[in-house]
Amino acid sequence: MTSNREPERRHHHRVVIVGGGMAGTRLAQQLAAAPPVRGAEPVEVTLIGEEPHPAYNRVLLAEVLAGRYAPEVIALPAPAAAVRRLSGVRAVRIDRDTARVLCDDGRGVPYDTLVLATGSNPVLPPLRGLFAPDGHELPDGVHAFRTMDDCLALGSAVRPGARAVVIGGGLLGVSAARALAERGAQVVLAHQGEHLMERQLDPGASRLLRDHVAALGVEVHTECRVRGLRTRPSAGGGRVVSAVELADGYALEAELTVLACGVRPRVGLARAAGLEVARGIVVDDELRTSDPRIHAIGDCAEHDGVVYGLAQAAQEQADVAARLLGPGGSAPDPAPQTPEGLGSYTGTRTLTRLTLAAPRPLDLASFGETTPAPGDDVIHLTDATRNAYRKVVVRGDRLVGGILLGDLGTVGALARTWEGDEPLPSTPLLHLLTNDGGSCS
Numbered sequence: 482m483t484s485n486r487e488p489e490r491r492h493h494h495r496v497v498i499v500g501g502g503m504a505g506t507r508l509a510q511q512l513a514a515a516p517p518v519r520g521a522e523p524v525e526v527t528l529i530g531e532e533p534h535p536a537y538n539r540v541l542l543a544e545v546l547a548g549r550y551a552p553e554v555i556a557l558p559a560p561a562a563a564v565r566r567l568s569g570v571r572a573v574r575i576d577r578d579t580a581r582v583l584c585d586d587g588r589g590v591p592y593d594t595l596v597l598a599t600g601s602n603p604v605l606p607p608l609r610g611l612f613a614p615d616g617h618e619l620p621d622g623v624h625a626f627r628t629m630d631d632c633l634a635l636g637s638a639v640r641p642g643a644r645a646v647v648i649g650g651g652l653l654g655v656s657a658a659r660a661l662a663e664r665g666a667q668v669v670l671a672h673q674g675e676h677l678m679e680r681q682l683d684p685g686a687s688r689l690l691r692d693h694v695a696a697l698g699v700e701v702h703t704e705c706r707v708r709g710l711r712t713r714p715s716a717g718g719g720r721v722v723s724a725v726e727l728a729d730g731y732a733l734e735a736e737l738t739v740l741a742c743g744v745r746p747r748v749g750l751a752r753a754a755g756l757e758v759a760r761g762i763v764v765d766d767e768l769r770t771s772d773p774r775i776h777a778i779g780d781c782a783e784h785d786g787v788v789y790g791l792a793q794a795a796q797e798q799a800d801v802a803a804r805l806l807g808p809g810g811s812a813p814d815p816a817p818q819t820p821e822g823l824g825s826y827t828g829t830r831t832l833t834r835l836t837l838a839a840p841r842p843l844d845l846a847s848f849g850e851t852t853p854a855p856g857d858d859v860i861h862l863t864d865a866t867r868n869a870y871r872k873v874v875v876r877g878d879r880l881v882g883g884i885l886l887g888d889l890g891t892v893g894a895l896a897r898t899w900e901g902d903e904p905l906p907s908t909p910l911l912h913l914l915t916n917d918g919g920s921c922s
Contacts, residue, residue, distance in 0.1 A: 493525035496806055497582055497590055499572045499750065500598030501530020503539060504779030504795035506557050508596060511803035513561035518808040526564045527590055529582065533569040534629045535559060540792050542632045543656035546639075547663045552629060575754035577772060594774055594806055597751055597762060598799075601744035601780040601790060603627040606648070609709030609726075620712045622722040623738045626657050638737055641665030645737040646725040648707050650677040652835060654741030655694060659837060661739070662697045669700045669733050671707055671725065681833045681847035685863065686870045686884045693843050693868060710738065746781045746788055761788040766825035768802050778802050785828060794829035801826040830900050843868065849882030849899055850874055857881070878904040 496512060498505045509528045517523060530536070534552070541555040560566060567584070574583040581589040603625040605611065611619065624635045635657075639645065643666045647658040650672025658670040670677075676687035677694075691701050711724040711732060724732040746761040757763040757771040761783030768776045768784070779795035782788070789795070804824055832848040851874060853859050858875040869887030873880060873895065880899045898905065 494522040495525050495527070495591060495593045496596065497527045497529065497592035497594070498596045498598055499529050499582060500600055500779065500781075501528055501532060501536055501566070501568065502598060502600050502779065502795075503536065503557065503792055504600070504799045505530070505596070505598035506536035506560060507796055507799035508598065508778065508802050508806075509560040509564045509566075510558065511800065512807055513563045515803065515807040521808040524806070524808055526560075527567065527592075528560060528564055529567045529570055529572050529584065529590065531569070531571045532628065532630070537629055538792075539627075542626070542629070543653075543660045545629075546626075546632050546636050546657065547660035548636070549663075552633070572750060575750060575775070577754055577775075580774065592774070594776065596802060596806070597770070597775065597777040597781055598779045598795075599747040599750060599777075599781045601627075601746050603631075603740060604743045604745050605740060606707070606742045608707060610712055611710055618719065620710065620720040620722045621715050621717075622736055623710065623740065625740050626653060627744065635661075635737070635739065636664075639664045639666050642667060643736045644734045645669070645739065646671060646733050646735040647739040647741055648725070649741035649743065650674065650701070650703065651680065651741065651743065652678055652833065654739070655690065656835065656837075657739050657741055658699045659694055659697060661737075662694075662699050666737070668698065669702065669725075669735075670694065671705045671727070671733070672701070672703050673706050675704055677701070677703065681851075682845075682884055683851060683872065685861075686845075686847075686872070686886050689863075689865070689868055689870050689886050690843075690845065693837070693841060696841060710735075744780065744790055746783070746790075748781060751775075751777065751781070759783050759786075764826075766827065767805055768798060768826055776802055776806070784826060787828065789829055789831060791829070791831050791833070793831055797829050798826060832896055832900075844885075844887065846885045846896070847883070848896060849880075851882045851884050875905065880905060 498509055505528060509526050512524050512526045536557040538555045544550040545552055571585040572582050573585050581591050583589050625631050639661055645661050645666040645668045647654050647670045650670055655677055658668050662668045676684050677690050695701055706728040707725055708728045709726045710722050711726055712720040713723050715721040722735055722738050725735045725738055726732050748758045748762055751762045752758045762770055762777040762781050764770055764777050764782050764784050768778055770777055778798040780790050835845040837843040853874045860873050862871045871885050873883040883895055
């Protein structure tokens with residue numbers, strides 16, 4: 482009689498990472514590359530990844546959809562050979578009593594330290610007609626846009642002239658709409674908010690972004706609530722989408738519908754294991770959950786009340802976890818660290834950057850507090866003829882936020898100033914936005 486029970490191995494500290502995305506892969510890479518520490522227990526890393534593909538940079542999925550990059554171009558460097566990688570394997574339960582992760586293939590993987598990097602799921606809005614009577618199957622032609630499989634399925638379905646409706650005008654929706662337009666689809670972007678990318682942009686910057694995507698043939702509707710989907714029977718006995726119905730009763734013909742309505746942390750595994758969960762899996766400054774043997778990083782983690790859902794934060798959390806869990810720092814219940822020691826996680830100062838390449842290039846960056854408080858100084862330059870928009874918010878002698886579209890030659894220096902939280906020079910504030918003392922070129 483055979484068993485999938487993993488053998489016990491006592492001479493290594495076993496770190497098991499659940500989630501083979503950007504955060505989990507980065508952590509595995511760094512743990513495997515860490516030099517040994519004399520007297521410290523060696524670290525043995527197992528990475529459990531549900532997707533069969535090699536890890537990839539999900540920020541660039543829209544470039545794959547547009548046909549600009551092949552999938553392998555956005556692949557992340559593979560973890561070292563020392564990392565045991567279980568691909569296409571889904572973790573289904575955490576047995577905290579025996580310190581094992583139980584998987585859908587029947588195996589149980591023992592851990593000394595467990596790291597949850599389970600990411601997030603796309604939000605599927607409560608639209609009439611979205612789900613079949615069984616509550617699970619989406620109609621043919623309806624796609625989320627979160628994973629490589631989503632991207633490849635959508636890329637296979639799109640064709641020149643196809644009518645496509647993208648629901649959601651955030652960062653992901655704008656990227657998907659633009660990519661579909663580049664593939665020749667007739668695209669409508671339906672967004673419930675007042676302006677595109679309202680989490681990152683103010684109305685002025687959003688107007689320029691809207692003009693940019695409209696020039697590519699994307700029809701943009703803001704303050705537009707989608708009520709449901711119209712479907713018809715498909716040849717295979719299922720359902721296929723035929724139109725997207727708006728709240729005012731108007732219907733948009735649709736052969737393809739893309740759901741870009743945000744994401745939600747994947748917390749089911751943690752919740753079932755009895756860990757503390759709010760919006761995400763609650764972690765402390767050492768990225769530990771309510772069980773000190775279990776950590777969480779990336780889109781699934783909630784630190785100090787914040788779920789970031791951004792690649793930058795996931796990478797920073799992976800870096801901190803690697804320092805804390807690597808050789809010399811992998812005790813099951815490590816003492817709180819200080820910045821002078823291994824370091825702890827104090828949050829991420831997030832900078833959102835989007836580069837929209839040819840045929841009409843546009844760069845976008847947003848960081849910090851972009852809505853000024855009373856008493857703040859705002860420096861603002863706009864050049865509609867060059868599709869350029871620059872705005873920064875200054876509080877006292879500190880740069881606290883900014884929005885930049887168009888030529889982003891100044892974004893590096895501005896971001897470093899903001900991230901360093903350093904006093905601004907005494908030169909006129911206009912120089913923050915110009916390379917030559919005043920023009921917007």
